[in-house]
Amino acid sequence: MSFAPQIKIPATYMRGGTSKGVFFNLVDLPERCQQPGEARDKMLLRVIGSPDPYGKQTDGMGGATSSTSKTVILSTSDKQDHDVDYLFGQVAIDKAFVDWSGNCGNLTAAVGSFAINAGLVDATRIPQNGICTVRIWQKNIEKTIVAQVPITNGLVQETGDFELDGVTFAAAEVPVEFIAPVDPSEAMFPTGNIVDELEVPGIGTFQATMINAGIPTIFLNADEIGYQGTELQDDINNDPAALTRFETIRAYGAIKMGLISEISEAAKRQHTPKVAFVAPAKSYRSSSGKSITEHDIDLNVRALSMGKLHHAMMGTAAVAIGTAAAIPGTLVNLAAGGGECSSVTFGHPSGTLKVGAKTNLLGANWTVNKVIMSRSARVLMEGWVRIPADSF
Structure with missing residues (x-):
């Protein structure tokens, strides 16, 4: 009896705010996973280790909590005045389900640094020293987010003395601005009432x-x-x-x-x-x-x-x-x-x-x-994540 071999997919494991997740560059995904649909969802479920009836995600990258069962797919943005498109997938732990209905504000703090490291931000916009303003299009909710990423000697500065409750170690501060999170044409209060x-x-x-x-x-x-x-x-x-x-x-x-x-x-x-x-x-x-x-x-x-x-x-x-x-x-x-x-x-x-x-x-x-608000972010591991070739 033969079994499918494992394949490896370029990925980066990152902490953003009080969450962590697996980050992908869209062009690095298997071809049939570069479009939304069943294949992509199955791939992400296997990467994270879901569904897991034991609730541990032992056979995957997930950490068995809502804060650590997360995935991100980034790509160069074709939207005017934006650098990167950010798509977030919240992976269920005990169900075969990826929820694409919202954003993760914590992982947003890591989007800017990943985008810079992955070459998704125009090099002319990255200072040798100072702050790189990364303009993010959040595709799940179709909103603009701006991350102010510190740069030292041309590289993302991840270490620092900014303390964020919920995160054990200090890191570099990353101010994040959620621009017009409610479009004027939308109802901030869907019922029409504040209470x-x-x-x-x-x-x-x-x-x-x-x-x-x-x-x-x-x-x-x-x-x-x-x-x-x-x-x-x-x-x-x-x-x-x-x-x-x-x-x-x-x-x-x-x-x-x-x-x-x-x-x-x-x-x-x-x-x-x-x-x-x-x-x-x-x-x-x-x-x-x-x-x-x-x-x-x-x-x-x-x-x-x-x-x-x-x-x-x-x-x-x-x-x-x-x-x-x-x-x-x-x-x-x-x-x-x-x-x-x-x-x-x-x-x-x-x-x-x-x-x-x-x-x-x-x-x-x-x-x-x-x-x-201010958050922080840090690369935890980078390289490849491996999953069985017949997972998706």
Whole structure:
């Protein structure tokens, strides 16, 4: 009996923000995987090690969490005033499914450095020393993102003293700007309200701010769902009943936001929307043991990703947090004290994060010009990833 040999595909394993994933240059993929479709999805599933009924992804590059089961495909952009096209695939752990419905804000921080190293950015735009502005077209959500990548002696500067809660070691700071994350023609608040009553059969009715900025997100008040807002991962993820409640809330919120039409569709759209809960600033001890006082933050936010409480905060959810905080009357804004908030520092399970947003009210509709935050990124390994030739 004969078996297919392994093939090798050029790839780079990178950390971006508080996530990590496998990065590919589109032209390096097997020819039939250079187009969207079944072959590409199967290839990425095998690279990451999914579906894995054991939930470990031992036979792949995934790390068995939503933050580490990620893939990125980059290519030279043909869109005017952009350098690189960025396509993100969130790979399910226990299912044969790749979700292309949203972006990963954390891995965005690594896109610029990969693009420079891969020759996807025009060499004339890369200074010998200074900052290279990488203009990214995020293909999943069709938005512009700008990454400011530090350059030293013509090379990407990855080491530095910038500390990001949720990441153990310091690195070089990479400011990231999400430009107009909500197009003026789109509804930032799909229901038309900044606060809704979200009815979830069998569970209850809750106040909710449902916003589409960065990534579709449903914000709830922590106290309405029985939490303090200072919870860590084990407080939520070790409670199967709680996870089931959150998933049910997410599904009904997705219907109200117009993202799906039937509850059953939520299982095939795991990446979006996100569910998060907010609470006024309160002291707690982070997952690393760091003491976070109520004076360090404006509010607490906890968010779930792919059915589990996130160990820090998704970058795209941070965009939603910053945007909602800047709009008076949203649950996020009220948790932060209300009024005008051009920037907020919020507490998450691993520590704190500051995010700023510039919003405007045009007639009856809110728009956001940009959302800014700082992340860091680093190449962990580069070379080839190997998978059986008959995987796709």
